[in-house]
Amino acid sequence: MTNSPRKNLKELRSQRWFASDDMRGFAHRQRMQQQGLVREEFMGRPVIGIINTWSELSPCHAHLRERAAAVKRGVLQAGGYPFELPAMSLGEVMVKPTTMIYRNFLAMEVEELLRSLPLDGAVLMGGCDKTTPGLVMGALSMDIPAIFCPAGPMLNDRYKGLTVGAGTHTKKYWEEYVVGNIEQPEWIALEAKMTRAPGTCNTMGTASTMTSIIEAMGLTFPGATSVPAMDAGHTRLAWACGQRAVEMVWEDLRPSRVVTRASLLNGVAAYMALGGSTNAAVHLPAIAGRAGIELSLDDLDEVARRVPVLANIFPSGNRLMEDFFFAGGLPALLNKISAQLDLSTLTVTGKTLGENIAGRICTDDDVIRDPQTPLIAATPESPEAGTALAVVRGNLCPDGAVIKPSAATPRLLRHTGPALVFDSNAEMLAAVNDPDLDADENTVLVLRNGGPVGAPGMPEWGNLPIPKKLLQRGVRDMLRISDSRMSGTHYGTCVLHVAPESAVGGPLALLKTGDVVSLDIGQRRLDMLVSDDELARRRAAWVAPPKAYTRGYVRIYQQEVTQADKGCDFTVLAGNAPTSEPSIY
Numbered sequence: 037m038t039n040s041p042r043k044n045l046k047e048l049r050s051q052r053w054f055a056s057d058d059m060r061g062f063a064h065r066q067r068m069q070q071q072g073l074v075r076e077e078f079m080g081r082p083v084i085g086i087i088n089t090w091s092e093l094s095p096c097h098a099h100l101r102e103r104a105a106a107v108k109r110g111v112l113q114a115g116g117y118p119f120e121l122p123a124m125s126l127g128e129v130m131v132k133p134t135t136m137i138y139r140n141f142l143a144m145e146v147e148e149l150l151r152s153l154p155l156d157g158a159v160l161m162g163g164c165d166k167t168t169p170g171l172v173m174g175a176l177s178m179d180i181p182a183i184f185c186p187a188g189p190m191l192n193d194r195y196k197g198l199t200v201g202a203g204t205h206t207k208k209y210w211e212e213y214v215v216g217n218i219e220q221p222e223w224i225a226l227e228a229k230m231t232r233a234p235g236t237c238n239t240m241g242t243a244s245t246m247t248s249i250i251e252a253m254g255l256t257f258p259g260a261t262s263v264p265a266m267d268a269g270h271t272r273l274a275w276a277c278g279q280r281a282v283e284m285v286w287e288d289l290r291p292s293r294v295v296t297r298a299s300l301l302n303g304v305a306a307y308m309a310l311g312g313s314t315n316a317a318v319h320l321p322a323i324a325g326r327a328g329i330e331l332s333l334d335d336l337d338e339v340a341r342r343v344p345v346l347a348n349i350f351p352s353g354n355r356l357m358e359d360f361f362f363a364g365g366l367p368a369l370l371n372k373i374s375a376q377l378d379l380s381t382l383t384v385t386g387k388t389l390g391e392n393i394a395g396r397i398c399t400d401d402d403v404i405r406d407p408q409t410p411l412i413a414a415t416p417e418s419p420e421a422g423t424a425l426a427v428v429r430g431n432l433c434p435d436g437a438v439i440k441p442s443a444a445t446p447r448l449l450r451h452t453g454p455a456l457v458f459d460s461n462a463e464m465l466a467a468v469n470d471p472d473l474d475a476d477e478n479t480v481l482v483l484r485n486g487g488p489v490g491a492p493g494m495p496e497w498g499n500l501p502i503p504k505k506l507l508q509r510g511v512r513d514m515l516r517i518s519d520s521r522m523s524g525t526h527y528g529t530c531v532l533h534v535a536p537e538s539a540v541g542g543p544l545a546l547l548k549t550g551d552v553v554s555l556d557i558g559q560r561r562l563d564m565l566v567s568d569d570e571l572a573r574r575r576a577a578w579v580a581p582p583k584a585y586t587r588g589y590v591r592i593y594q595q596e597v598t599q600a601d602k603g604c605d606f607t608v609l610a611g612n613a614p615t616s617e618p619s620i621y
């Protein structure tokens with residue numbers, strides 16, 4: 037339990053705005069009453085900001101206006117007063133060129149909303165991919181009491197008797213459509229399938245990966261992340277978040293007390309046991325950075341080696357988040373890997389992680405496997421096949437690159453083949469279905485200029501499509517390499533996040549079509565078999581590509597963003613030096 041001294045009323049931040057007996061205080065109270073509030077409603081009680089990432093172009097968050105009403109009830113009944121504040125909504129599929137570019141924007145917005153307004157605590161509402169890290173990074177930097185209210189996954193769907201999930205099956209059916217196994221009317225009808233209701237992707241994509249990591253870190257209630265968005269329990273969860281936020285204010289239970297290296301490593305262990313999205317390998321170092329904690333790719337690789345994938349959820353497995361919910365959700369999974377966790381970490385409930393998950397057992401061992409019988413069995417040829425992440429280095433990626441072995445083809449985890457290099461996504465898309473494309477199943481497809489600076493924003497281009505002529509021959513996977521990311525709902529043998537990226541002169545920029553590339557997951561190596569002398573010659577002739585953005589937010593982004601292995605945060609936002617409270621005069 038927390039041993040925090042309880043705050044008294046005079047210590048609340050909001051009192052600086054609302055309690056002062058001067059002209060400013062008068063104006064603050066006056067302006068609240070301008071919108072019909074009664075003085076006693078907001079004075080003398082914790083003021084809670086509900087940071088809501090709802091928008092009509094964020095289908096995954098379509099229900100969050102209604103849920104905010106439940107949060108408000110919880111806040112009011114606990115003796116606080118709620119204000120709902122809209123924040124940038126990063127609907128993953130709609131926002132272009134990529135939501136990743138705006139994660140830091142959202143994080144900045146959250147931090148400055150919390151700082152600039154009379155708030156004592158916050159409920160952070162969201163869940164679609166980049167929203168969760170954006171909300172948490174901002175809350176960590178401002179560091180007032182905050183609880184995360186995950187949006188919840190969408191409901192399962194079925195098609196022709198098969199369980200179908202968001203993202204994963206879109207890709208599967210697309211490949212069948214490309215080769216003519218599906219006719220156009222069926223393809224159009226499929227638009228209304230797979231994404232059955234509001235809520236985040238029901239596969240183990242980036243959304244459920246990140247919300248689960250945040251839950252394991254202790255920033256929301258145990259079990260919160262798998263409660264389906266359309267379940268009545270989700271409304272009750274929202275109410276409980278509002279209640280708890282008020283209590284957390286009195287307990288001064290700030291994110292910096294919850295987020296420690298130990299709680300981050302608990303989050304990493306959950307990530308690996310879930311077979312989570314490679315995107316988490318970018319977000320985790322960024323979140324840690326906001327807490328002033330070092331969390332490296334090597335830390336992730338180390339945990340991945342000892343925590344196999346246990347969750348049988350697409351794309352590594354064949355079930356969905358609703359099944360995971362019924363099987364006991366994250367607390368049940370954490371109990372199965374409790375030996376790999378630090379159960380003494382403090383959480384937003386005021387209790388330890390161990391206390392939170394005590395007795396929460398798994399009720400379906402097919403959905404959440406046991407550590408002795410993980411989802412994907414290791415074989416002598418492919419001992420890493422059942423791991424969620426491997427970090428490779430070599431002369432192509434001296435600062436690291438990542439791959440998700442559990443969603444890859446085991447035989448490709450050790451592969452040597454000639455590179456076919458594309459300088460842009462547009463160039464790749466124009467060429468990939470050419471019947472004369474010089475590629476076979478041993479070719480290594482390479483995309484560069486897809487990184488944080490180069491693309492910019494590191495879009496999810498890394499799951500390069502299999503060339504049509506090879507799809508027609510039955511090829512469904514090839515080794516692919518890029519400085520981009522990949523959707524967490526996707527699968528394939530894709531080496532991602534190559535750092536440093538090509539646009540800043542990383543060695544990926546020097547690779548040429550025809551060069552032989554070698555991946556060896558066992559050795560955690562990715563190399564191009566090109567001599568140092570030849571690479572030096574190519575380096576001398578290399579010219580940095582021009583940056584397309586000369587103004588605006590994206591120009592700031594390109595100047596400030598760090599490389600993938602460091603989390604792609606802005607250099608100016610990292611660290612946890614305290615920022616002074618704003619003057620209210």
Ligand code: FES
Pocket residue numbers: 096127128129163164165202235236237241243
């Ligand atoms: Fe929103 Fe997948 S698109 S969670």
Ligand code: MG
Pocket residue numbers: 128165241242243523524525
């Ligand atoms: Mg996604």
